[in-house]
Amino acid sequence: MLDQALLEARLPIGELGRPLYFFRSIGSTNARALELVETGSPHGTLVVAEEQTAGRGRAGRRWFTPSNAAIALSLILRWGLAGSEAPGALSVLGALGVVEAAEGIGIAARIKWPNDVLTGGRKVAGVLVEAQWHGPALSSAVIGIGINVRPASVPPAEELDYAAGCLDDAAGRSVDANEFLVEVVRSMDRWSARLGTAQILQAWEVRLAFKGERVSVAEGEARTVGRLIGLDEKGNLILEAAGGGRVVIGPLAADLRPIDSRMD
Ligand code: BTN
Numbered sequence: 001m002l003d004q005a006l007l008e009a010r011l012p013i014g015e016l017g018r019p020l021y022f023f024r025s026i027g028s029t030n031a032r033a034l035e036l037v038e039t040g041s042p043h044g045t046l047v048v049a050e051e052q053t054a055g056r057g058r059a060g061r062r063w064f065t066p067s068n069a070a071i072a073l074s075l076i077l078r079w080g081l082a083g084s085e086a087p088g089a090l091s092v093l094g095a096l097g098v099v100e101a102a103e104g105i106g107i108a109a110r111i112k113w114p115n116d117v118l119t120g121g122r123k124v125a126g127v128l129v130e131a132q133w134h135g136p137a138l139s140s141a142v143i144g145i146g147i148n149v150r151p152a153s154v155p156p157a158e159e160l161d162y163a164a165g166c167l168d169d170a171a172g173r174s175v176d177a178n179e180f181l182v183e184v185v186r187s188m189d190r191w192s193a194r195l196g197t198a199q200i201l202q203a204w205e206v207r208l209a210f211k212g213e214r215v216s217v218a219e220g221e222a223r224t225v226g227r228l229i230g231l232d233e234k235g236n237l238i239l240e241a242a243g244g245g246r247v248v249i250g251p252l253a254a255d256l257r258p259i260d261s262r263m264d
Contacts, residue, residue, distance in 0.1 A: 001177045010182045014189035015044045027054040030144035033074035043078035070153035074144040089235045091115040094127035094145040101183035107170045110209035114251035122165030214259040
């Protein structure tokens, strides 16, 4: 499904996508990218795989990446991260990349805060940021993105924690995975220069799923229910609680569900 030579010919875009490490099968592209961070691989390094045998999801979950059906990619970022950028704010780069690539081929996509990509209410992509700290500041980050392309990439029902789908089903045809990956990188390159700006927040907010609807957000043991209002200037989620007060929720451990279609 993925073509290494073609990707090498199309990348990098701006600062992202070189060097490119391409694997038909690997344990986890994030794990490989973290090793590459340790050995000094530069900003923009991209690790791509068609199959992961030990793909990592958020909150310690497994991420399903069967061969020939999905895209797994991990991007190393090293620039300008000192100071305010938190991993939660970085992860939107990945979600926006997938959403804009989907929009480019006519698929309407939304971001289930903080960073799951939904089409037709089903999750088609997830983002896992693993960051390295230098004292209080981020020194580098790996943004890992898993994208379900073909129907075979949709995990078996017993492994699902949220309804899942794939790009082919959303598009009603076979999506060109190479082209899609290139467009994800293009979008990430564009937005990476605008991290922490009002523009990226706005791009994120206009694509938020369940805006104005009642949702439930779990953070560890705590669960907050309210109407989804939008984002604050740091990308935290703002809910309106039953009494009318506002609740602000940070993205790190959060798990958002619409009230009417909770699977738990
Ligand atoms: C989630 O749980 O929604 C996040 C899933 C992130 C999966 C991607 S696939 C590429 C990268 N390598 C990994 O092991 N995980 C991330």
